[in-house]
Every structure is written in C-alpha cells, then in structure tokens.
Amino acid sequence: MPDFGFVGLSYTTPSIYQDDQEAINFFAEIDPTKAQGERGVVALYPTPGLQTQVQLDAGTPIRGMFTMSGGDYFVAVSGSSLYKVNTSMVATKVGTLATSIGPVSISDNQTSTGLIAFLADGVNRYTYNFGTNTFTTLPSTDGPWQGANVVDSVDGYNIYNQPGTYNWAVTDLNSGLSTNAYYGSANGYPDDIVSLIVDRRQVYLLKEVTTEVWTDVGNVIPGITGFPFQRVPGTMMQSGCGAPFSVARFGDSFALVAKDTRGDATIEMMDGYSFKRISTHAVEQSLLNQVTSDAIAYTYQIEGHEMYVVTFPSIGNGLTWVYDLTTQSWHKWLYWNSQTAQYERHRSNCGCFFQQMYLVGDYENGKIYSLENEQYTDNGDTIRRLRRAKHLTTDLQRQFFESFQIQFQPGVGLNLGQGQDPQAMLRWSNDGGSTWSNEHWVSIGKQGNYVNRALWRRLGWSRDRIFEVVVTDPIKAVIVSAELKASSGDN
Numbered sequence: 001m002p003d004f005g006f007v008g009l010s011y012t013t014p015s016i017y018q019d020d021q022e023a024i025n026f027f028a029e030i031d032p033t034k035a036q037g038e039r040g041v042v043a044l045y046p047t048p049g050l051q052t053q054v055q056l057d058a059g060t061p062i063r064g065m066f067t068m069s070g071g072d073y074f075v076a077v078s079g080s081s082l083y084k085v086n087t088s089m090v091a092t093k094v095g096t097l098a099t100s101i102g103p104v105s106i107s108d109n110q111t112s113t114g115l116i117a118f119l120a121d122g123v124n125r126y127t128y129n130f131g132t133n134t135f136t137t138l139p140s141t142d143g144p145w146q147g148a149n150v151v152d153s154v155d156g157y158n159i160y161n162q163p164g165t166y167n168w169a170v171t172d173l174n175s176g177l178s179t180n181a182y183y184g185s186a187n188g189y190p191d192d193i194v195s196l197i198v199d200r201r202q203v204y205l206l207k208e209v210t211t212e213v214w215t216d217v218g219n220v221i222p223g224i225t226g227f228p229f230q231r232v233p234g235t236m237m238q239s240g241c242g243a244p245f246s247v248a249r250f251g252d253s254f255a256l257v258a259k260d261t262r263g264d265a266t267i268e269m270m271d272g273y274s275f276k277r278i279s280t281h282a283v284e285q286s287l288l289n290q291v292t293s294d295a296i297a298y299t300y301q302i303e304g305h306e307m308y309v310v311t312f313p314s315i316g317n318g319l320t321w322v323y324d325l326t327t328q329s330w331h332k333w334l335y336w337n338s339q340t341a342q343y344e345r346h347r348s349n350c351g352c353f354f355q356q357m358y359l360v361g362d363y364e365n366g367k368i369y370s371l372e373n374e375q376y377t378d379n380g381d382t383i384r385r386l387r388r389a390k391h392l393t394t395d396l397q398r399q400f401f402e403s404f405q406i407q408f409q410p411g412v413g414l415n416l417g418q419g420q421d422p423q424a425m426l427r428w429s430n431d432g433g434s435t436w437s438n439e440h441w442v443s444i445g446k447q448g449n450y451v452n453r454a455l456w457r458r459l460g461w462s463r464d465r466i467f468e469v470v471v472t473d474p475i476k477a478v479i480v481s482a483e484l485k486a487s488s489g490d491n
C-alpha cells in the first residue's frame with residue numbers, strides 16, 4: 001500500500017473513533033510540483049528549537065517584547081523590570097513597573113527629545129525615553145485615565161484603551177503624554193473594548209462581540225476641538241475579540257481568538273472589514289468549554305512559512321497551537337517535561353524580530369531565546385516529536401500487517417552522544433486509540449548512512465489500526481512518506 005496518509009496534520013474529533021490524528025512538533029511542507037498522492041507531496045519537518053540569547057530576571061515571566069524603530073534596541077519586561085537590549089545582546093535595566101505578572105503591551109513613537117517606548121500593564125501607562133534615558137510612570141493627571149490593557153501607534157499618536165469600557169484615547173502628537181486629553185467612545189454597540197490594533201493606518205477596536213474601525217481625519221486644534229479619529233462608515237462587524245493578547249499581526253492583516261454573541265471561541269483572521277475563520281473543528285474542539293480569555297499570541301517566519309502561535313495557558317498543562325499561513329494547516333508546538341513525562345505549553349510567551357533573529361521570551365524563567373531552525377533541543381531539553389496517523393480500516397474486516405516503513409531523511413545521525421544512532425519508536429492501537437502496544441524501536445540512520453530504512457515487520461492484525469511514531473533524538477527528523485504492506489482477511 002503506498003502512502004496511506006501517514007504524513008498529515010493534527011485533527012482530533014469529539015470521538016477518537018472518528019479521527020485522532022496528531023502532529024506535535026512537526027509542521028507540514030507541501031511540494032507544489034507533485035501530484036496529490038505522490039510520494040513526498042507532503043512532508044513533516046521539525047519545529048525550531050530554542051537557544052538562550054539573554055538572561056533577565058531569573059524566575060520571572062517575560063511579559064512583553066518589542067523591537068524599537070531603527071532596530072538598534074529591543075525592550076523586554078521581565079517580572080516588574082523593564083530592560084533595553086542592544087545589538088550585542090547586552091541588557092540594561094531602565095525601569096520598574098508596578099506589576100510583575102500578566103502581559104505587557106508595547107509600542108513606540110518618535111518625540112522631540114528622542115525615541116520612546118510606550119507601555120501598558122493594565123494598571124498604569126509608562127514611557128521610556130531613549131534620548132534622555134528617562135523612565136516615567138504616567139500619573140492619573142496625564143490623560144483621561146491612568147491605565148490601559150493594550151497600546152499601539154499610528155500617525156505619530158500612541159493609542160490606548162480604558163479597561164472595562166468602550167473608551168479609548170490618543171496621546172499628544174509625537175509624544176507619550178496625553179495632556180490635551182483626546183479620547184473617543186466606540187459606542188456603536190454597548191460592549192467594551194477588549195483589544196485594539198492598527199492595520200493599514202486604521203484603528204481596529206476589537207470589542208467583546210463587535211468590531212469598529214476608526215481612521216485619522218486630522219481635525220484636532222489643541223485646546224479647541226476634538227478627537228483626531230472618526231468611525232469609518234459601514235465597517236461595523238458582528239464579531240469581537242475573546243482574548244486581548246491573542247491579537248497579532250499576521251500576513252498582510254492580523255489574527256485573533258474571536259468571539260460573537262454565540263460565545264464560541266474560534267480563531268479568525270481579518271480580511272478587509274470581515275472576519276475569516278482559520279481554525280478547524282479539531283482546533284475548536286480542543287477549546288470547547290475551556291478558559292480561552294487568557295490566550296496569548298505572536299507570529300514568526302521560518303523558511304517562507306508564516307506562523308501564528310497561540311497559547312492557551314489554562315487548558316490542561318497549557319496548549320499551544322500553530323497555524324501555518326503558507327499551507328493553511330495547524331500543528332501543536334509543545335514542550336516535553338521529562339520530569340512529569342507530559343506535554344506542556346510551549347516555553348515562548350511573546351516574541352519580536354531583532355537582528356535577523358526571531359526572539360521569544362520564556363513564560364517563567366526570565367530567559368529570552370532565539371528560534372533556531374538547526375537547533376533540535378529546547379535549550380538543551382528534549383523535544384519529543386510525534387506523528388499519529390489516521391485510522392486504517394476496511395469495513396472492519398481483519399487486516400494483516402506484514403511490514404511498515406517510514407521514509408525519514410536518512411544519514412542525519414550525530415558524531416557523538418545522543419543522536420549518534422537516532423531511533424524512531426513505533427507503537428499502535430487496535431481499538432481506535434484507547435489502548436496502545438509497547439514501543440518498537442528502529443534506527444533512522446547513522447551519519448552518512450543515506451540508504452537506511454526505518455522498517456518494522458510482523459505487526460499482527462487488526463480491524464481498526466492506528467500507527468504512531470515518536471522521535472526524541474536531537475536530529476533533523478524529516479518524515480517524507482510511509483508505506484504499508486497489508487492484506488485483508490475475513491470477518
């Protein structure tokens with residue numbers, strides 16, 4: 001039997017007897033030159049590993065990161081500490097926030113005294129001025145209110161929301177201050193602003209169940225007239241945002257965990273002035289009846305694949321899904337805890353692109369990592385890669401499995417240590433995924449052995465068989481295809 005769909009994606013349905021496919025720490029690569037069903041039309045590639053670049057406050061979460069305009073610095077919040085980090089990866093503490101947990105939103109702006117970072121942690125707004133080396137906690141007298149959840153910038157204004165209301169505000173032009181108290185109300189529908197983002201110089205006010213779009217009309221005369229933004233007619237949308245920090249720039253738009261009056265958590269992408277669903281039923285099933293309001297997201301690129309990474313900290317041990325815009329497919333990206341022998345959410349909490357590296361901050365230990373395509377551990381910890389294929393059944397007749405072969409990229413073993421003779425561990429289920437066999441190990445191929453075959457023989461019989469393979473060695477584990485020799489029996 002040629003490739004029977006072993007190389008595929010994560011897709012688990014409400015009943016595992018219908019489908020229980022998994023792709024954990026693998027992402028799909030599609031060859032457009034090959035026809036459907038041809039060997040290698042879809043291959044599974046390893047997700048990137050982690051390598052420490054900066055150590056900030058130990059034992060604290062990296063709460064937010066942002067690359068400053070010009071690319072000379074990025075800023076990061078570790079616990080309650082604000083750091084600036086230069087191109088040599090030297091971190092300097094420049095301020096202290098009033099809070100130590102929870103996401104921090106960051107934007108920047110150019111002022112007459114220098115480039116500023118503009119931050120919000122839900123309780124306060126802050127500025128750090130690179131020109132004057134000054135950190136400021138903005139007082140309650142600055143602007144119509146003190147705190148904010150999310151910030152962004154457009155046309156020389158920093159913008160921010162008033163938590164728990166439909167109000168939002170802008171700073172003075174080319175300033176981090178709001179002395180002229182410019183603010184507006186997104187009251188087209190009586191729901192509160194959850195998040196906001198600037199896209200194509202327009203402000204998307206993402207509310208609880210609706211979305212409004214505003215644009216800069218430039219009608220401000222300081223001390224005399226109004227708010228520089230107006231609602232764009234005809235852009236009201238009947239969907240909103242279910243998690244304020246799930247909003248991330250993606251492709252030529254942005255993605256988010258969405259919410260509407262029916263309340264179901266879906267993951268959507270903005271397409272002009274409408275929401276486009278990108279989550280599958282399998283992704284949504286994993287979110288059903290779960291806490292999703294604390295979801296966090298960022299995006300990165302790897303070898304032409306643009307990825308939307310969304311983590312749900314409150315689901316189980318934490319759950320991280322990744323959507324690949326290039327292939328329009330989902331996979332899980334999880335950390336393997338060797339102490340508990342369980343998968344957990346991915347280590348990354350936020351990210352930014354800096355000095356040709358994509359950097360991510362750890363959610364609990366103060367480390368900032370680079371995502372490395374040729375790094376096959378999570379900063380030294382094992383990455384456990386798993387592929388579980390679809391059900392094999394022929395009208396529930398018995399099937400006798402003579403052999404099973406997976407075509408890995410061979411000859412990828414290491415010179416020394418773990419991975420010198422990399423192994424693939426196969427097991428199977430004969431009852432739809434309820435129970436599993438023991439693991440059966442074979443070699444993927446030592447370094448330079450380019451004709452090695454990962455082959456298993458005499459695999460018994462079943463009426464409903466699921467195969468699963470695991471790789472834990474720190475190698476470039478690429479699954480190209482799989483072939484099965486089987487014959488049908490009677491009932």
